[in-house]
Amino acid sequence: MENVIREPIIVCRNLNKWFGEFHVLRDVSVEVMPREVVVIIGPSGSGKSTFIRCINRLEEHQDGQIIVDDMELTHDVRNIATIRREIGMVFQQFNLFPHLTVLQNISLAPINVRNWSRDKAEQKGRELLERVGIPEQADKYPGQLSGGQQQRVAIARALAMEPKIMLFDEPTSALDPEMIKEVLDVMKELAGSGMTMLVVTHEMGFAREVADRVLFFDQGRIVEVGTPEHFFENPQHPRTKLFLSQIL
Amino acid sequence: MTDSFEQQALVYYDEPPVKAPPLLVVGPLAWLRNNLFSSPFNIILTLISGIVLVTGLASFVTWIVTQANWFIVIFNFRQFMLGRYEMGAEGRVILMVLVIAFVIGVALAAWARVPRGLLFLTVILVALMFILPPAIKTIPLPPTYVSAGDADIVSGSSTQPPIPQWGFIARAGETVELKLAVALSSDDAQLATLNSFADVGANFLRAAAATRLRDQARIDEITTLLATNLPNERTLTDRQRATLETELGRLSVPEAVTTTTALNQTPINWRIVRGTTFETIDGGVLQPDGAAVTVMLPEDGWYILEKDGSGTGLIESRGIYPLLERNFSRGETLDDAGDVTQAAGRFSEYVRMTDSWSTLEERPRIDGDNVPMAQIIDTQYRGNGTFSDWLTLYVGNFLDLLNDGILWIVVAVAAGYGVAKLADQVLPARGKARDPRIVSRRFSLWSLIALPIVMFVLAYGVGLGDFLPFTDTRRWGGLLLTIMLTMVGIIASFPLGVLLALGRRSSLPVISIASTIYIEFVRGVPLITVLFMAQLLVPLISPSLAEFDNVFRVMVGITLFSAAYLAENVRGGLQAIPPGQEEAAKALGLRGGQVTLLITLPQALRFVIPALVGQFISLFKDTSLVAIVGLTDLSGIAQTSVAQTEFLGLRREVYLFIALVYFIFSYVMAAISRRLEASGSGAARRV
Numbered sequence: 055m056e057n058v059i060r061e062p063i064i065v066c067r068n069l070n071k072w073f074g075e076f077h078v079l080r081d082v083s084v085e086v087m088p089r090e091v092v093v094i095i096g097p098s099g100s101g102k103s104t105f106i107r108c109i110n111r112l113e114e115h116q117d118g119q120i121i122v123d124d125m126e127l128t129h130d131v132r133n134i135a136t137i138r139r140e141i142g143m144v145f146q147q148f149n150l151f152p153h154l155t156v157l158q159n160i161s162l163a164p165i166n167v168r169n170w171s172r173d174k175a176e177q178k179g180r181e182l183l184e185r186v187g188i189p190e191q192a193d194k195y196p197g198q199l200s201g202g203q204q205q206r207v208a209i210a211r212a213l214a215m216e217p218k219i220m221l222f223d224e225p226t227s228a229l230d231p232e233m234i235k236e237v238l239d240v241m242k243e244l245a246g247s248g249m250t251m252l253v254v255t256h257e258m259g260f261a262r263e264v265a266d267r268v269l270f271f272d273q274g275r276i277v278e279v280g281t282p283e284h285f286f287e288n289p290q291h292p293r294t295k296l297f298l299s300q301i302l
Numbered sequence: 303m304t305d306s307f308e309q310q311a312l313v314y315y316d317e318p319p320v321k322a323p324p325l326l327v328v329g330p331l332a333w334l335r336n337n338l339f340s341s342p343f344n345i346i347l348t349l350i351s352g353i354v355l356v357t358g359l360a361s362f363v364t365w366i367v368t369q370a371n372w373f374i375v376i377f378n379f380r381q382f383m384l385g386r387y388e389m390g391a392e393g394r395v396i397l398m399v400l401v402i403a404f405v406i407g408v409a410l411a412a413w414a415r416v417p418r419g420l421l422f423l424t425v426i427l428v429a430l431m432f433i434l435p436p437a438i439k440t441i442p443l444p445p446t447y448v449s450a451g452d453a454d455i456v457s458g459s460s461t462q463p464p465i466p467q468w469g470f471i472a473r474a475g476e477t478v479e480l481k482l483a484v485a486l487s488s489d490d491a492q493l494a495t496l497n498s499f500a501d502v503g504a505n506f507l508r509a510a511a512a513t514r515l516r517d518q519a520r521i522d523e524i525t526t527l528l529a530t531n532l533p534n535e536r537t538l539t540d541r542q543r544a545t546l547e548t549e550l551g552r553l554s555v556p557e558a559v560t561t562t563t564a565l566n567q568t569p570i571n572w573r574i575v576r577g578t579t580f581e582t583i584d585g586g587v588l589q590p591d592g593a594a595v596t597v598m599l600p601e602d603g604w605y606i607l608e609k610d611g612s613g614t615g616l617i618e619s620r621g622i623y624p625l626l627e628r629n630f631s632r633g634e635t636l637d638d639a640g641d642v643t644q645a646a647g648r649f650s651e652y653v654r655m656t657d658s659w660s661t662l663e664e665r666p667r668i669d670g671d672n673v674p675m676a677q678i679i680d681t682q683y684r685g686n687g688t689f690s691d692w693l694t695l696y697v698g699n700f701l702d703l704l705n706d707g708i709l710w711i712v713v714a715v716a717a718g719y720g721v722a723k724l725a726d727q728v729l730p731a732r733g734k735a736r737d738p739r740i741v742s743r744r745f746s747l748w749s750l751i752a753l754p755i756v757m758f759v760l761a762y763g764v765g766l767g768d769f770l771p772f773t774d775t776r777r778w779g780g781l782l783l784t785i786m787l788t789m790v791g792i793i794a795s796f797p798l799g800v801l802l803a804l805g806r807r808s809s810l811p812v813i814s815i816a817s818t819i820y821i822e823f824v825r826g827v828p829l830i831t832v833l834f835m836a837q838l839l840v841p842l843i844s845p846s847l848a849e850f851d852n853v854f855r856v857m858v859g860i861t862l863f864s865a866a867y868l869a870e871n872v873r874g875g876l877q878a879i880p881p882g883q884e885e886a887a888k889a890l891g892l893r894g895g896q897v898t899l900l901i902t903l904p905q906a907l908r909f910v911i912p913a914l915v916g917q918f919i920s921l922f923k924d925t926s927l928v929a930i931v932g933l934t935d936l937s938g939i940a941q942t943s944v945a946q947t948e949f950l951g952l953r954r955e956v957y958l959f960i961a962l963v964y965f966i967f968s969y970v971m972a973a974i975s976r977r978l979e980a981s982g983s984g985a986a987r988r989v
Contacts, residue, residue, distance in 0.1 A: 112885050138891040149886035153904050162900065163890035208886075215890060 063088045063123055063219060063250055064109060070117035071104060078104050079115070080274040088218075091251045093261040093282075096271030097297060102254045105271070106221045109252070110141045123218060139167060142212030146224040148204045150196035150211070156183070157192040160211045168215065175214070182210035186240050202233030206240055213244075220244065222253040258301065262286055270294050368686040372696040373655055373678070374949040375959045377626060379703050381939050382960070385779010394770070395782060398760045399707070400714045405749045407718020411726070412742035414977070431701060431708050438698035441690045443656055444683070446622045446676060447483060447496055448607065449503025450570045450615040453563065457510035464503045464614070467668060468607040469577060469675035470622045471652055471661050472599045478607075478621035480572060484592035486616060487566040490515055490558045497686055499624050499676065504616055511559045524550045563614040566590050570611040577604025577666040577673070588617065603663045606673055623656040624676040626948055627665075656695060657702075678948050722746075754793050761786060775853040779934040781963060783853070787860060787925040787935065792918050794861040799868025800907075804898065806873055817869070824866035829924055832859045837931045856928050864921050871913040875906030915975035919968045926964075936960050 062085040071079040078101050086092055094102045107113040109120060111127055111134050120127040122137045151159050160182060161175035170178075183189045186206040188199075196204055205225055212220060222241065226234040238260050245251055245264045255261065261268055261282055268285040270278040270293075278285070278294045289295050328336070338348045375382070384395060410416060449455060449464040472478065486492045493511035496504065524546050530537065538546070556562060573585035574597050583605070584597045599605060609617065628651045635644035653660040655678055666673045683695070722742035729741045761782065763772040778786065805817030824832070836859030841848030847855075879902050887897040907914075929938035940956045943949065 110889055112889060135891060135893065138889060141889070143886075143889040145882060145886060147880075147882050149880075149882035151883065151886070151901055151905075153908060163892060166896055166900065167891040211890070 061088075061124075062086055064252075065121040066109075066118065067121075068118040069105070069108065069115050069120065071101075071108065071113065071115050078274050079108070082118075082274075082276055084269065084276070086219075086250060086252065088250055089248045090266045091245045091249075091253065091264055092267050092269060093265035094252065094254045094269045094271060095256065095258070095261060095297075096269075096277075100271040101274040102271045103223050106143075106223060106252050106254055109219075109221060110138050110143055112143075139215060140217055141219045141221060142215055142217035143221040144205070144208050144212055144223065144225045146227050148196070148201070148208045148228070150204055150208055152196050155193050155195055156188075156199070156207050159196065159207060160214045163211070164214050178214055179210070182213050183207075185213075185243075186210045187236070200233060201229045202236045205229065205233075205237045209237075209240055209244070219250045219252070222251065222255065224254050224256070226255065226257055256301070258286070270297065272297070367689055367692045370955050370958075371682065371949075371952055372700070372955055372959075374943060374946075374952045374955055376658065376696065376699050376703065377653065377655075377949075378939065378943045378946075379700075381943065382780050382936065382963075384782050385934050385939060386777040387779065387782060388773055388777060391773055394760045394763075394773075396707075396710075398757050400710060401756055401760075402753065403711045403714035404718035404721075405746070405753055407715040407720075408722040408742055408749065409718075409746045410715070411719045411722035412739050412746040428708065428712055431705060435698055435701045435705060438693050438701075441694045441698075442620065443623070443694050444498040444687075444691050445618045445620045446624070447498060447500040447504040448609070448617045448619055448622070449501055449507065450572075450609040450617055451568070451611050451613050453612075453614045455503050455506040455510070455563065455614060457506040458513060460506075462503050462506045464609075465501065465674050466608060466610055467673050468501065468609070468622070469604060469666060469673040470607065471604055471625060471654055471659075471663075472602070472621065473659060474599065474601045476599050476621055478574065478597045478599065478605075478619060479594055480588060480597070480607075480617055480619050481594035482566045482570065482588050482590060482592055483616040483618035484566055484590065486618075487560050490560055493560060493565075497683075497688075498691075499683060501674075501676065507559065507563070507565070507614075507616060514555060514559055517553050518555050521550065521553050521555060524553075565614055566592075566616060568611055568613040568615065570609055570615040570617065572617075573608040574599075575606050575608065577606055578663070580606075580666075588615070603661060604666050606666060606668075622676060623654050624678045624682070626653040626655060626678045627651070628653060656699070658699065754789050757789065758786070775851040778853060780939050781936050783928075783933060783938075784922070784925050784935040785967075786853075787857060787928065788918070788922045790857045791860040791864050791921050791925070794857070795864035795868050798861065798865035800872055800903070802865060802869035803872035803876060804903075806869065807876060821866045821869050824863055825870070829860075829863050829927055830930060832863045833927060833931050835859065852931070853933060856931060856933060860921070860925065860928075864917070867917055868914065871910045871917060872906060874913065875908075875910035876902060878909050879905050911978050912975060915971055915978075919971050922968060922971070923964060936963060 064084070064086040066082055066084045069079050069082040070077070082101075082105060084092075094106065096102050104113055108115045109122065109127075115127075123140055125133055125137055127133060127137060150156075151162070154162065157176055157179050160179035161170075161172065164170040164175040164178060165172060180189060180192060183192055186209055188203050188206055191199060191203060191207070196207065199207065209225075225241070226237050229237060234257070238257060241251075241253070241260070242264055253260075253265075263282075265282050268280060268282055269276055270285070270289075270291070272293050278289060278291045280289075285294075286298070289298055339345050384392065387395065448468050451464050454461040454463050483496075486496055490511040493507060494515055496508040500508065527538070527546060528543070528550075559565070567590055569590065570588045571585070572588055572595075574583045575581060576583060583599065584595075586595060588595070607619070607622065609615075629648060630651065631648045632644070632646060634642050634646040637643045649662055650665065651660050651662055652665065652675075665675065683691070687695075722739075722745065725741045725745070726739050759770070761773065761778070762775070763770040765772045802817045802821055805813045806821060808814045808817070833856060836855040837852065840855055883901055883905065884897055887901045892900065925935055926937035928935050929941060934942060937960060940960050944953050944956050
């Protein structure tokens, strides 16, 4: 890589979290550099989603440290608000706002959080729709779109806030096989443009092609970290080997 | 011999054509077979419900047309609509109705795709409203029967002498036709069919004839029974036989009433005089041959029909109709110069039953006594009426009451529709003009907020000198009060209910516990209790609150009551929103209040539109309870009008009428709610 900033943009140190008695995150420590694409894989219930939801505080960690862009996530509401502004998130179930049109979905946050004018926000919205390849759907309601189109709108909605980091929580798991590709293409384009991305996914092809680093989660902890080449050609940990042998 | 299947790949390159679906339209007979007579059980069900429906409906419609007395509704129509709202201030209510009609017109242009059939139906109905009354006026009004002569009329054990004078009011140019009712004097069967307005004497004649016919029929029946009781086939026991013979002994049939009274056998002298001056307009003799005379009346006001003769006569008159006497008092009115233009005092108003024409001219007096008049209490329409009488007396009159109003309402709706369509075309839509009806839709949405305020201001006033002075809320009543209570209840309880719903879900324990206690407490008591508290307890808390008008205190009570139920409905909607919505909004950086206002609440409200409308409908009907705390809403007026001496015993007519009014409004609300749900603004838009 050429001249990137040396400072990591996300730092997690010894992250711990419990759901009741259940220890869902165990001493998770990760550093993510700017422009890096990190793909997180692992079996269901291994804590991958919980981990990335902690980063924008949709879940609250109970022990350890999360520092995003030099700001630590604490109970301080102002910090949470600032950090959320810098992080976009895409959900498995899209979570578009069904009562708003596509364009309103996208321009809602810039207008109300960034205090942009409606014209500016809608201008930006149309540009983003162009970028994700569905400019003609601007005035439709989410219910009128296919799953793949909805997920692309969700990506555009997150990008409208001009975030520094994008979190993807299994973005293709709820999609028909034919629609997965159109969403992955958008994500690849985004990765190519230098966005810092954390992606929870089961798409091994995407991981192999796009990821700078792959994290393997199991039972709430990081089992193995490595480049895609290392990961898919030469995994070391028996749990990783077992997982990969079952899905590939 | 091999049983292996040849595995062969098949590729279909030919596309089958896309065809229209087969025609599934079936005739009415097939529809009946499929839907009403599809199984033995279904056949039985269809037959039973058909029989119940037809018999029930038939007797109901028969009652409506031939027996019910709808004058009570026609005469009290203003009260049913406005209560005792200030005379002369009706203009405000009319303006209010027109504003509503205009807004409805705009809303139709903005939201509705008016189906052609419905439009057609509406046009036909409105046209009927204007075609029917003149057509009905060509049907002659039923006659009034007046007795004459010098012989007492006997019915059973009571007697009644004919009254020599008979007062009535008429307008200039109207005619009165008089003749002896010879068609009724041929036999008792004819006389018993006297179904019209009649004075006491005439009613005695009818009753005597009817009683005689009934006795005669009973005698015939008993005689037949006794005759068939042959010794070898004993159909009657000894005891039954003895009872019947005793009854037969008590029954005796006199000669026909028409014969004993020598009805219409002698000439009757008549004279019509002016009620004020007693000058004779015309006079003469009615001959027993049934020839008719016609008198033209020169001016508006009171007239007296004087009649005398020997024997008993029954005059059939056309143009004399029963009256309603209303007493009221009023203050004096001054003109600009300070002169009295209208005196103060107690007055009697005389209203003609058949067309509601009224006069304040005083009732004539003869020898110090008021002249007897065709008064509604003793000349009510008797017996079974005919369909044409129903049309002339009730339908025509009622349409006359409505007609002017309907015309202006139609004009206002059309104006609203036209203006909205024009505005959508002419005014440039701001921003991206993706919705061609944006202007009318904006107006329509704003009017939802503005309309209740305008309505309230018009009804209550603003008190700026002569401009819309305050009205006395104690005089509000009828439909006006019902609608005002409902409207204020809905508008005021809405924000309160939403706040309570959010409060109950709040993470702050004080707010959530306070909301919960309020909601559960109010839902645990009946509305009546809340109304009584507003009435009786509030003044105890602070005497200054007692100075509030009763109406306003009741409004507060209704609002507080409704808010608790509304809160629970809204809370249900909030719970139905998937948690992902809130997460997505938070992840975008929206703050808590923004998440609620922009994301969860709008969706929750769309979810619960049916429940909310249901609640508003029940609120609309629940306002009838305010009659108990002394307000005369629609049901309160119903209570007071059935207590009027002229209309005693007409409960069914009154309650049927207000049921119809309540139904129309509730149905319209429900229909709008169904449209809202079906349109994209409802829950249908959900992913």
